[in-house]
Amino acid sequence: MSAKTADRIATGVIISVAVFIVALLASLLGFILVRGIGHISFDFLTSAPQTIKAGGGIGPQLFNSLFLLVLTLMITVPLGIGAGIYMSEYAKPGRLTDFIRLIVEVLSSFPSIVVGLFGLLVIVNLFGLGFSLFSGALALTVFNLPLMVRITEQAIRGVPREQKEASLALGLSRWKTITSVMMPIALPTIVTGTVLASGRVFGEAAALLFTAGMTSPRLDFTNWNPFSPTSPLNPFRPAETLAVHIWKINSEGLAPDAAQIAAGASAVLVIVVLLFNFTARWFGRFLYKKLTASK
């Protein structure tokens, strides 16, 4: 076999693998959407689930998923950006920095079930937070934090050295340089990374089974006092997210339309993750244009 033929065969194989992967995704998405999209209606998205009657919705679950995501980001974003800045700017090369980097790596590859069990043991029982949104958010923080640290660190390292040095030469403090010169440049990358990481949070179920719980109490969507137990905004109430709901109705669903609800909810979940992906890309590009236009 001549080198040319080998080259052609190899190229063919590689292209067909690429096509196969695209086809695989298309069929996966197609399968989920085709089965589920017929079941999605305004009513389905807003009404509460039913235990045994048909026609239950996923309203509270959808809200819980979004609210949990917001809570998680409120904890992870500041912590993650802070730690990321430390790693990229303040950390001196040495044993300690190496060790911290190791921690970040280990933390990011912890199995979600171990994180969930840890959450059950420490956050839910020891801290006495119970099965609540807040416990769930803390458990999700464990996953999300290392990602945020890595994203921030890489984004800040990506800032051209000249810009940083110019700012330092002008007599700005290092912190001021970071916040006013480097962050704006790094921000698009950080935002894109954060939103992409959010997609994972949105679909997580294993860790939340043990922390945020598998039920949603009655919610009164007119009650916006975060301290009232029926308020949707109360972070100390148990909350079943969309992914957990899919898991639950697949396994114990008694409603006659459980299969359709699961399919519909899966479709909603995938659509939201798709939206996250597209907004992340679009927003990153938008911010990049906005923030670097002066250059």
Add this chain to the structure above:
Amino acid sequence: MQDKQRVVKPHLAEEWVGKIYTLLCIFFLIVTIFSMVYFVASKGIGTFLLPNVNVLDFLTGLKWAPEGSPPAFGALPFIVGSFTTSILAALIAAPLGICAAIFMTEIMPGAGRRYLQPVIELLAGIPSVVYGFIGLSVLVPFLRDVFPGQGIGIAAGSIVLSIMILPTITTIAADALAGLPNSLKEGSYALGATRWQTIYRIILPTTLPALLTGVVLGISRAFGEALAVQMVIGNAPHIPKSLFESTSTLTSVITLSMGNTVSGSPHNSALWSLAFILMAMTFVFVFIVRWLERRSKV
């Protein structure tokens, strides 16, 4: 910036705020990981304090009957199940992922970046519950019809996992390939080598450690995945004789029984010990990755 007179003091204060804030964040990270290791380990060690259970028996025992009389705690079937499932998943996903990475960087960089990369990121975005559900309703019936057995088992588990870890392997491989100096490739082409010869003889050997890093990270992710695997693997606590026979992984047995056992009972402690093994494996994987990364820098 405007007021030069007052620059000294705020300057220093600012610097301290920044330093302390970032240090606190790092501190939080360190506390988290230490408490995790401590709590899981302290729960997991309980099993070995029981009479007639020792570490060696636990790791090599074949019989798992924590509720039986006498109870038996042999976790080897789960360890074998976890390793075979995740390694097999990597064997399926690695060629696909590396081909995809080559496609994105060498063959059609434009189309690759524009279409294939988003597609791969989307695969990473599909929640594991949905993967499990599709696995149970499409893959298992398919395997049941085509192969002997009931469809569930290691084969189903590793196929589902391979799709889930494809993004990890592809992304890392693509980064490694893109980071390769152009002069290497150009040198090869200048010598008259075809594209495949360049890929096969120059690019792949040079980036091998980085590619392996991706594969190990993929295995590590597959190792820890719980819900999707549990739905398709069958969960019998035995080492299977074929790929199409019911078996368990560490994660699947934990999800299956954790809620049904009362805290402090031997069964419950044994499950925590399994969680501890999972955790220890995470460290092992991270060390392998670090070792590979050091090699790829040389």
Add this chain to the structure above:
Amino acid sequence: MRKSLLLLMAIVLTFTLAACGGGKNTPSNTTGDKGNNASQGASGGQNTPTDTKQLEGSILAVGSSALQPLVEQASKKFMEKAEYSKITVLVQGGGSGTGLTQVAEGQSDIGNSDIFAEEKFKDADASKAEGLVDHQVGVVAMAAVANPGAGVDNLTKQQLVDIFTGKVKNWKEIGGADQKIVLVNRPASSGTRKTFETYALGQSTEDLPEAIQEESSGNVKKLVAETPGAIGYLALSYLDQTVTVIKYDGVDATEENVVDGKYPVWAYQHMYTKGEPNEVVKAFLDFMISPEVQDNDVVELGYIPASKMKISRDVKGTVTQK
């Protein structure tokens, strides 16, 4: 441009700092607060009713996922009642073991279980079960189910034992089609399996190689319905046309037969409290066994009302006529 940039940074920074402070402080602060709240909630209406009969407080019921739908549905009705409108009932799944652990350790007010606490707390933990008070709110009967292709609709106790211990491997050995038997069992920790083994098989069985184990009834049903030659067991509420319900020693798995004591494969659904329940929890438990729930929701969800049972059975399995 610069202004908007500064503004953006300011927003990001304030948010960052504020939330960082929050993130740091909240866990420790709220831990204490919440702990108190929880224990107060558990100790019930610390605002003891004065002149009005309005009870106040929150109830947390954790445990068995089989019992969860019933408790959830009843709790919705309960909270809609005017006199209980200030009570919040939270229902949580997680499994009987979790429920019993949490109620024994005082983290929840009610522990839902589909098995006697004495059967879970054994040996060293046996003392934990003593402090728990049992409230039986219903009965769940279960039946062996097979894939319709098996060609069998009646099995004797001995045949079931032979199947679940792996002695009989093909349906034709017991008069069915020539089809390999596939076991769809539950994990050894499952309350459903325990009930099935105790009352249908009369002995505990080992986990056989090749047997499928699923915890959730939904997956068991799906696998039995789809896998040729599969056999498993399900609570009556999950039965439908996709699986063949198997008679036990010729007795149909129906409500009447369970009530009369002819069909033995059933279990009580328990709601445990630690010690005698306080006013708030008692109000809810009373509501659970009131005719309003027992005659409607319990039946609707496929359970059998505890009050209807003509026999009773204790933890050792001794049956007495009522």
